[in-house]
Amino acid sequence: MIFTSWTFGEKKTLPLFAQASCLLLFLSETKIVDVLEHADLAFPKSLPEFQRLFPDDAACATYLEKARWGDGFSCPHCGVVGEPFRFENRPGVLRCRACRKDTGLTVGTVMQGSHVPLSTWFWAAYLVASQTPGMSAVQFQRQLGLSRYETAFGLLHKLRAGMVRPDRDRIGGAPKTHVEVDEAWVGGRTRGEGRGVHHKTLVAAAVEVRHRKLGTAQDKRKDGRYAGRLRLAMVKDRSAESLCGFVETAVLPGTLLVTDDWSAYGSLRTRGYDHHAIAECGDPEVAEEFMRIIHLVFSNLKTWLNGTHHGVSAKHLQAYLNEYQFRFNRRFYPFNAFRSLLGLAGASYFRIR
Numbered sequence: 001m002i003f004t005s006w007t008f009g010e011k012k013t014l015p016l017f018a019q020a021s022c023l024l025l026f027l028s029e030t031k032i033v034d035v036l037e038h039a040d041l042a043f044p045k046s047l048p049e050f051q052r053l054f055p056d057d058a059a060c061a062t063y064l065e066k067a068r069w070g071d072g073f074s075c076p077h078c079g080v081v082g083e084p085f086r087f088e089n090r091p092g093v094l095r096c097r098a099c100r101k102d103t104g105l106t107v108g109t110v111m112q113g114s115h116v117p118l119s120t121w122f123w124a125a126y127l128v129a130s131q132t133p134g135m136s137a138v139q140f141q142r143q144l145g146l147s148r149y150e151t152a153f154g155l156l157h158k159l160r161a162g163m164v165r166p167d168r169d170r171i172g173g174a175p176k177t178h179v180e181v182d183e184a185w186v187g188g189r190t191r192g193e194g195r196g197v198h199h200k201t202l203v204a205a206a207v208e209v210r211h212r213k214l215g216t217a218q219d220k221r222k223d224g225r226y227a228g229r230l231r232l233a234m235v236k237d238r239s240a241e242s243l244c245g246f247v248e249t250a251v252l253p254g255t256l257l258v259t260d261d262w263s264a265y266g267s268l269r270t271r272g273y274d275h276h277a278i279a280e281c282g283d284p285e286v287a288e289e290f291m292r293i294i295h296l297v298f299s300n301l302k303t304w305l306n307g308t309h310h311g312v313s314a315k316h317l318q319a320y321l322n323e324y325q326f327r328f329n330r331r332f333y334p335f336n337a338f339r340s341l342l343g344l345a346g347a348s349y350f351r352i353r
């Protein structure tokens with residue numbers, strides 16, 4: 001989505017991350033259409049199937065149209081239901097036969113205002129959703145055959161902007177589950193500057209801990225515990241205001257919380273949480289017993305950042321945290337992520353200008 005003069009009244013294009021922020025603001029004020037509700041939508045489960053379902057821009061436009069109007073096109077301007085005019089050279093635009101006004105299929109999505117073909121966007125979403133470890137912008141550029149690295153980088157960051165809903169649910173609150181909360185230093189360079197933390201960014205995390213049913217596969221692995229939903233965010237420091245503020249935005253009140261005995265978490269009980277602080281005292285066995293899942297999350301996060309992306313600067317870190325939790329929360333349903341990435345569509349449409 002490219003925000004220019006007709007949106008903000010200034011004849012200039014905003015930087016990429018300003019555009020991403022505006023996109024999130026736009027989505028937060030727009031009704032979200034969840035394409036997962038449409039059982040009749042095609043679902044690519046393999047590369048050959050994807051190539052068969054989306055061979056060109058017209059097929060991609062048909063998919064978007066079904067996601068918006070399963071029972072046929074309904075003009076958002078005049079309300080008339082019927083077959084619209086279609087344009088071979090503009091597959092993402094439909095024109096009402098009654099009022100002759102245009103409706104864009106990509107309005108309210110990360111694809112709005114982009115000159116990149118729809119088929120390239122669909123390929124991009126499929127690669128992001130289906131590649132379990134993800135891919136760097138350089139790999140992305142090679143796979144899509146893009147001539148410029150900046151185009152690949154921009155596509156990835158716009159998809160990352162659509163990975164997190166501004167009104168997403170807070171985790172916790174389910175019976176027989178609890179939430180582990182911790183913080184860790186991520187990224188940065190430490191060479192040549194002596195011991196200690198240098199140029200690293202503080203990241204807070206909260207993860208649901210669930211229990212497998214007895215008799216199921218892996219029910220005895222890690223005492224039957226496994227990770228549920230995850231929330232990640234950058235925080236400015238380890239103060240109570242920052243850490244407890246993160247918890248309040250990420251976890252439902254009344255949830256059983258397990259943290260270490262850092263003093264900043266001391267006010268969680270007065271904030272409405274069933275808080276239990278664990279004194280690790282440097283004992284790895286205590287950490288393994290009570291904070292196993294959250295430590296595993298941070299370990300995998302750091303491995304992913306260094307292995308796939310070879311390190312990330314603080315400027316871009318939150319976008320990568322969004323991608324990591326997007327993949328993590330959909331790891332049991334990897335192909336549903338494809339629909340989620342392209343399914344963020346506004347119910348309000350605007351005339352093409």
